[in-house]
Amino acid sequence: MEDVKKITYLNIEDIKKVLNVIQNIRDKAIIQTLYKTGIRVYELANLTKKDIDLNSEDNVIAIDITGKHERTVFIDFETLELIREMLNTRKKDSDYLFIAGTGNKLTNNTINKMFKKYAIATDVKIGNGFFFKDNFTANALKQSYINHMLNHNDFTVEEVKKLVGQDYLGVEKLNDKISNNELKNKYKSVVW
Numbered sequence: 001m002e003d004v005k006k007i008t009y010l011n012i013e014d015i016k017k018v019l020n021v022i023q024n025i026r027d028k029a030i031i032q033t034l035y036k037t038g039i040r041v042y043e044l045a046n047l048t049k050k051d052i053d054l055n056s057e058d059n060v061i062a063i064d065i066t067g068k069h070e071r072t073v074f075i076d077f078e079t080l081e082l083i084r085e086m087l088n089t090r091k092k093d094s095d096y097l098f099i100a101g102t103g104n105k106l107t108n109n110t111i112n113k114m115f116k117k118y119a120i121a122t123d124v125k126i127g128n129g130f131f132f133k134d135n136f137t138a139n140a141l142k143q144s145y146i147n148h149m150l151n152h153n154d155f156t157v158e159e160v161k162k163l164v165g166q167d168y169l170g171v172e173k174l175n176d177k178i179s180n181n182e183l184k185n186k187y188k189s190v191v192w
Contacts, residue, residue, distance in 0.1 A: 069165035
């Protein structure tokens with residue numbers, strides 16, 4: 001019998017519990033961006049200020065993801081405001097959107113350590129055992145995004161597949177006829 005990997009995801013209330021524990025604006029912006037875009041950790045670490053219109057006043061903002069899984073993803077205005085606040089308060093300048101305290105680009109390892117830190121802090125704050133320590137990971141956040149879009153916002157598998165990258169969700173070739181404008185308009189109705 002094959003080992004079946006359990007897919008872990010959190011509901012929106014679980015994610016809000018973690019976000020409420022986080023005091024660091026950069027860390028909160030990272031978690032919220034990962035959840036509301038479904039991007040991979042290394043994609044987040046590689047985001048630059050040029051990949052997003054930081055001056056946008058739109059309620060849905062496009063982020064261009066480059067590299068192996070090139071695509072456009074979207075965030076809401078609330079997350080953009082958090083990113084702008086983070087950029088206004090950071091002391092070091094960089095072309096990268098998210099940086100370490102040293103001013104260097106974030107690493108996957110640094111981001112994964114951050115997940116562990118806030119998972120443990122959330123478990124301690126709410127005192128319900130080790131739910132978050134065992135379940136709050138970058139992959140769980142990506143799965144949460146996928147679940148949220150498919151089950152609560154009427155996105156099709158093909159649309160979600162285009163948003164998260166073509167080799168995800170175990171579906172063959174993506175229907176390339178889905179436009180970014182269609183996805184952006186649909187994203188406007190997402191309730192977080």
